[in-house]
Amino acid sequence: MNPTDGVISEAFDLYKKHFGHLFSVAFVIYAVIAVLSALLTALGGVVGALLSGIISLIGLFLVQAALVEAVADIRDGRADLSIGETLSRGSSRIGSVAGASIVAGIAIAIGFALLIVPGLILITWWAVIVPVIVLERVGAFDSFSRSRDLVRGHDFQVFGVIVLVFLIFIAFGIVFGIILVALPDAIRGFFSSIVSGSLTGPFAALVTTLLYFRLKAAKEGQGPAPGTTTPPPAVS
Numbered sequence: 001m002n003p004t005d006g007v008i009s010e011a012f013d014l015y016k017k018h019f020g021h022l023f024s025v026a027f028v029i030y031a032v033i034a035v036l037s038a039l040l041t042a043l044g045g046v047v048g049a050l051l052s053g054i055i056s057l058i059g060l061f062l063v064q065a066a067l068v069e070a071v072a073d074i075r076d077g078r079a080d081l082s083i084g085e086t087l088s089r090g091s092s093r094i095g096s097v098a099g100a101s102i103v104a105g106i107a108i109a110i111g112f113a114l115l116i117v118p119g120l121i122l123i124t125w126w127a128v129i130v131p132v133i134v135l136e137r138v139g140a141f142d143s144f145s146r147s148r149d150l151v152r153g154h155d156f157q158v159f160g161v162i163v164l165v166f167l168i169f170i171a172f173g174i175v176f177g178i179i180l181v182a183l184p185d186a187i188r189g190f191f192s193s194i195v196s197g198s199l200t201g202p203f204a205a206l207v208t209t210l211l212y213f214r215l216k217a218a219k220e221g222q223g224p225a226p227g228t229t230t231p232p233p234a235v236s
Contacts (some may be wrong), residue, residue, distance in 0.1 A: 001218075002154070002157050003154060003157075003211075003214035003215055003217065003218040004154060004157040004158060004160070004161050004211065004214065007161055007207060007210050007211055007214060008161065008164055008165070008168075008207065010210055011203060011206035011207045011210055012203075014071070014074060014075075014206055014210075015202060015203050015206055017074075017077075018074045018079060019202075021070065021074065021079045021083075022067065022070055022071075022074075022202035022205075022206075023198050023199065023202060024083055025066055025067060025070050025083055025086055025087070025202070026063055026066075026067060026197060026198040026201045026202055027194065027195075027198040028083060028087070029059050029062055029063045029066065029087070030059070030063070030193070030194040030197050030198050031194055032059070033055060033056055033059035034193055034194050036052075036055045037052040037055055037056055040052040040055065057098075058094065058098070061094050061097045061098040061101060062087070062090055062091060062094050063197070063201055064090075064097055064101070064130050064201075064205070065089075065090035065091070065093045065094055065097045065130065065133075065134050066086050066087050066089070066090030066091070067090075067201055067202055067204075067205030067209075068090070068130055068131050068134040068135065068205055068208070068209050069081070069086050069089045069090050069134060070086050070202070070205070071202075071205050071206050071209040071210070072131075072134075072135055072209060072213075073086065075213070089134075090134070093133055093134045093137070095140075096133045096138075096139055096140040096143070097130055097133050097134070097140075098140075099140035099141075100129050100130070100133060100140040100141070100143050100144070101129075101130070103140065103141075103144075104122070104126050104129060104144070107122055108122045108123055108126075120159065123159075123162060124151060124155055124158050124159045124162065125144075125147060125148045125151055125155075126143075126144055126147050126148070127147065127151060127158050127161075127162060127208060127211060128147045128150055128151070128208055128209075128211055128212040128215065129143040129144060129146075129147045130143075130208060131208055131209045131211075131212035131213075132146045132147050132150070132212065135209075135212065149219070150212065150215040150216060150219055151215060154215060154218070158211065158215075161207065161211065165203075165204065165207050168203075169200060169204075172199075172200060176191075176196060176199075180192060
């Protein structure tokens with residue numbers, strides 16, 4: 001059985017059922033980032049801009065890690081962790097997530113520069129590095145080989161899921177952009193920088209985390225069939 005079958009529909013289902021919780025986790029981080037960045041930018045100069053960029057980058061990695069924790073938590077049908085607990089767990093893995101994300105970003109960019117195909121291959125192989133880091137507690141560099149091992153044998157199916165998510169986000173961006181056109185510039189900036197990420201981030205985390213659990217179950221020849229939602233093992 002293809003472990004990626006129905007992963008998008010399952011992600012949509014969990015997104016709808018737990019929208020408030022997932023949105024809140026992402027929104028808290030994005031809102032804090034926006035406030036701190038605005039304050040640092042107000043300082044002016046190179047230092048303020050540099051610190052603002054660093055805060056934004058750290059926040060992005062925290063969003064990834066925290067949302068993976070949130071998705072793993074709601075797979076049993078309820079949110080057992082508070083927003084604070086979710087952020088705390090995510091922050092404990094932020095260093096490894098940051099290291100892996102930066103290395104992956106550079107490698108994928110180089111891959112795209114080399115006739116695009118190598119970049120697409122790396123995106124597929126490393127599709128679940130963040131869930132691996134957060135849920136298996138492995139280091140940044142070990143996550144690449146672990147993700148590749150989980151994806152192996154399902155490369156085309158995983159790539160298909162990535163393409164579908166990409167198309168969904170394009171459609172969302174078009175609709176969201178049309179909605180924002182009618183808003184004043186100040187409000188438009190708020191929605192584009194905070195609300196957009198808070199809406200799309202949870203769905204991306206849902207897809208990658210569900211992919212991780214499905215691929216892991218397929219690799220080990222055990223666990224729930226795709227589409228079921230049993231609780232994940234406890235993470236210490």
